[in-house]
Amino acid sequence: MNYPSKKSLTYNPSLIRNIWNKALTIISALFAIISVLPLILVISYVLIKGGSYINIDTLILEPEPPGDDLLSAGGIGPAITGTFIMSIIASFISIPVGVGGGIYLAEYSKSGKFAKFIRFGSNVLAGVPSIIAGVFIYAIIVSTKILFGSMFSGIAGGISLSILMLPTIIKTTDEALKLVSNDMRRAAFGVGASKFTMITNITLPAAFTSISTGILLALARAAGETAPLIFTALFSRYYITSFDDLFYEMGSLSVLIYNFALEPYEAQNQLAWAASFILVIVLLGLNILSRWIGTLGAFSKNKV
Amino acid sequence: MDKATTSKFVLRRRPTSEKLVDIGFKNIVVAMASMVAVVLFSIFAVVYYESTDSISKYGLRFLFSSAWNPVTDEYGAFTAIYGTLFTSIASLLIAIPLGVGTAIFITENIIPKYIRDVIGIMVELLAAIPSVVLGLWAVFIMEPFIRPFLNMIYEIFGFIPFFGTQPFGAGMMPAILILVVMILPIITSISKDSLNQVPSKLRQAAYGIGASRWTTIFKVIIPAAISGITGGVLLALGRAMGETMAVTMIIGNSNNFSWSIFSPSYTISSMLANQFGEADGSQVSSLMYAAFILMILTLMVNVFAQWVVKKLSLKYQ
Numbered sequence: 001m002n003y004p005s006k007k008s009l010t011y012n013p014s015l016i017r018n019i020w021n022k023a024l025t026i027i028s029a030l031f032a033i034i035s036v037l038p039l040i041l042v043i044s045y046v047l048i049k050g051g052s053y054i055n056i057d058t059l060i061l062e063p064e065p066p067g068d069d070l071l072s073a074g075g076i077g078p079a080i081t082g083t084f085i086m087s088i089i090a091s092f093i094s095i096p097v098g099v100g101g102g103i104y105l106a107e108y109s110k111s112g113k114f115a116k117f118i119r120f121g122s123n124v125l126a127g128v129p130s131i132i133a134g135v136f137i138y139a140i141i142v143s144t145k146i147l148f149g150s151m152f153s154g155i156a157g158g159i160s161l162s163i164l165m166l167p168t169i170i171k172t173t174d175e176a177l178k179l180v181s182n183d184m185r186r187a188a189f190g191v192g193a194s195k196f197t198m199i200t201n202i203t204l205p206a207a208f209t210s211i212s213t214g215i216l217l218a219l220a221r222a223a224g225e226t227a228p229l230i231f232t233a234l235f236s237r238y239y240i241t242s243f244d245d246l247f248y249e250m251g252s253l254s255v256l257i258y259n260f261a262l263e264p265y266e267a268q269n270q271l272a273w274a275a276s277f278i279l280v281i282v283l284l285g286l287n288i289l290s291r292w293i294g295t296l297g298a299f300s301k302n303k304v
Numbered sequence: 305m306d307k308a309t310t311s312k313f314v315l316r317r318r319p320t321s322e323k324l325v326d327i328g329f330k331n332i333v334v335a336m337a338s339m340v341a342v343v344l345f346s347i348f349a350v351v352y353y354e355s356t357d358s359i360s361k362y363g364l365r366f367l368f369s370s371a372w373n374p375v376t377d378e379y380g381a382f383t384a385i386y387g388t389l390f391t392s393i394a395s396l397l398i399a400i401p402l403g404v405g406t407a408i409f410i411t412e413n414i415i416p417k418y419i420r421d422v423i424g425i426m427v428e429l430l431a432a433i434p435s436v437v438l439g440l441w442a443v444f445i446m447e448p449f450i451r452p453f454l455n456m457i458y459e460i461f462g463f464i465p466f467f468g469t470q471p472f473g474a475g476m477m478p479a480i481l482i483l484v485v486m487i488l489p490i491i492t493s494i495s496k497d498s499l500n501q502v503p504s505k506l507r508q509a510a511y512g513i514g515a516s517r518w519t520t521i522f523k524v525i526i527p528a529a530i531s532g533i534t535g536g537v538l539l540a541l542g543r544a545m546g547e548t549m550a551v552t553m554i555i556g557n558s559n560n561f562s563w564s565i566f567s568p569s570y571t572i573s574s575m576l577a578n579q580f581g582e583a584d585g586s587q588v589s590s591l592m593y594a595a596f597i598l599m600i601l602t603l604m605v606n607v608f609a610q611w612v613v614k615k616l617s618l619k620y621q
Contacts, residue, residue: 017516017519018516020516020518021516021517021518024518025414025517025518027405028405028406028408028409028412028414029409029414029415031401031402031405031406031409032405032406032409032410032423034402035402035403035406035423035427035430035488035492036423036426036427038430038485038488039426039427039429039430039433040426041441041445042430042433042437042438042441042485043433045441045445046437046441096336097336097339098336100332100333100335100336100337101333101336101337101339101340103333104330104333104334104336104337105337107333108330108333108334114337115337117341118337118338118340118341120610121340121341121344122340123606123610124344124603124606124607125340125343125344127539127542127543127546127602127603127605127606127609128344128347128546128599128602128603129545129546129547129548129573129598129599129602130546130548131546131548131573131576131577131595132347132351132546132595132598132599133347135351135576135580135591135592135595136346136347136350136351138580139350139351139354139592140346140350163343166339166340166343167340170337170340192316194318194322194323194325194326195326195329195330196322196325196326196329199329220432223434224432224433224434224435224436224437225434226434226435226436226548226549227435227548227549227573227577230577230580230581231580231581234581254434254436254549257436257437257439257440258436258439258549258552258553261436261439261440261443261444261553262443262553269444272440273440276436276437276440279434279437280433280434280437283432283433283434284429284432284433286432287429287432291425
């Protein structure tokens with residue numbers, strides 16, 4: 001018999017295909033490095049440059065009007081509380097509605113026409129640009145002065161953020177509940193539970209970790225959003241002192257960064273960097289927390 | 305027999321209160337699910353309603369005129385529409401090879417798994433950085449850094465209209481680059497997920513008949529994952545078209561049309577962010593018209609993305 005030489009089974013680096021393989025592997029590695037580079041650059045600039053402007057004064061003082069005093073621009077305190085308050089308002093609206101909608105999709109109508117339409121709708125809503133949410137809230141709440149005659153307000157800002165959180169929460173609730181084993185539902189019905197008891201006592205607790213992962217991710221996205229706030233909550237340099245202040249302009253970290261980055265004064269620019277330091281730390285913290293909760297959920301599922 | 309069952313196990317009759325709770329709860333969650341549809345429809349209705357004045361006044365002329373003059377009441381969004389489409393498509397062309405290449409690199413077993421996992425997590429964390437922070441970084445760090453390179457391109461290729469103006473700061477090119485940074489995580493993570501879902505049988509079969517690693521990737525793995533990758537790319541396109549803050553901060557915000565990618569320009573969203581606050585009268589309705597166009601564009605891209613994923617996805621059992 002005339003076998004081809006044994007050589008064909010050994011690796012020959014000078015073959016065209018092997019050279020191509022090497023080259024393409026190197027190119028893909030290069031692409032991966034280029035993709036990671038922006039994260040490293042942005043994070044390190046924000047941490048180093050922003051971190052260097054952080055002190056007690058920047059954290060608690062109110063920002064001074066630009067150009068007044070070049071030595072001290074004040075601080076970002078009201079912006080931190082503003083972002084916090086508007087995220088809370090957005091959560092109060094979007095968590096019940098989103099979790100409720102997700103319960104309907106997963107527990108009541110798995111593949112009905114209406115459920116399909118709602119799933120499609122929440123995908124579309126997730127793709128609506130955030131600035132459109134701002135324009136929408138401006139048109140129905142700010143310009144109509146429907147909230148007891150107030151125009152720009154923290155509440156309007158919170159509502160516009162809730163529109164951005166809603167699709168994420170619905171989707172993760174829907175998917176988390178679908179992952180709960182049907183055996184648990186049958187067992188609950190078997191011992192005489194009503195559907196309401198079954199959902200609130202069995203499936204929701206079982207899906208709790210995945211749902212909270214989704215909520216945290218939605219919250220992290222909303223807290224960093226600027227576009228919906230620039231003409232709903234506008235900006236304010238002052239702390240809120242009473243409940244009534246919710247109905248007036250409210251500052252936020254993201255709008256502070258946008259406004260102060262474009263100021264020609266160095267002191268304001270420094271405040272923008274300090275604000276982005278706080279914002280990035282909080283958002284990365286939320287993301288890592290949600291990842292950690294996600295791994296907890298996977299762990300308990302394996303045990304069950 | 306009969307006695308035993310009745311004495312020991314009594315079939316419970318559901319109290320009316322329990323039934324009411326059940327029905328009430330169902331109605332509540334139906335109402336909450338409908339909120340999605342209500343919000344979506346009212347966004348469309350409100351933006352359309354607010355722009356009717358402009359739509360009837362300018363009609364389709366609005367799409368092809370780049371006049372923006374509140375004094376003479378003459379509005380056209382050509383520059384912004386061109387800017388939106390050009391920046392998003394150009395950034396997509398840069399981000400697709402980078403994103404898909406990265407996704408391939410972290411799904412193949414070229415380097416140890418923990419390093420790949422770290423790269424994957426880092427790219428996803430990039431998505432967590434708010435766009436306004438990326439804009440800040442672009443304005444103060446990236447743009448001064450790349451300006452000499454852009455100047456070099458201008459000096460060598462300045463005779464081509466695309467590079468025909470001197471880069472002096474904010475402009476379309478830095479905006480494209482920051483958009484690449486923003487959409488890279490979307491393309492990478494969705495491509496990664498769909499590459500991971502390709503059954504290992506396909507890969508083993510390709511290796512078995514003597515295909516090399518990259519032949520397998522190009523001829524087997526990518527075609528099998530193409531639906532997910534296309535879906536991710538289209539989602540990224542939608543995101544790039546609607547992206548506001550980073551672009552607004554770096555694109556220069558000028559309504560003068562120019563072919564050059566170094567000159568300041570506009571996108572629809574940056575026009576809204578810039579002018580909506582201090583607009584009144586017919587300018588508001590013109591901005592609403594522009595917002596309506598942006599919404600239609602992103603809606604088409606998103607619906608097409610969902611359709612593609614459904615149509616192209618191969619089922620493996």
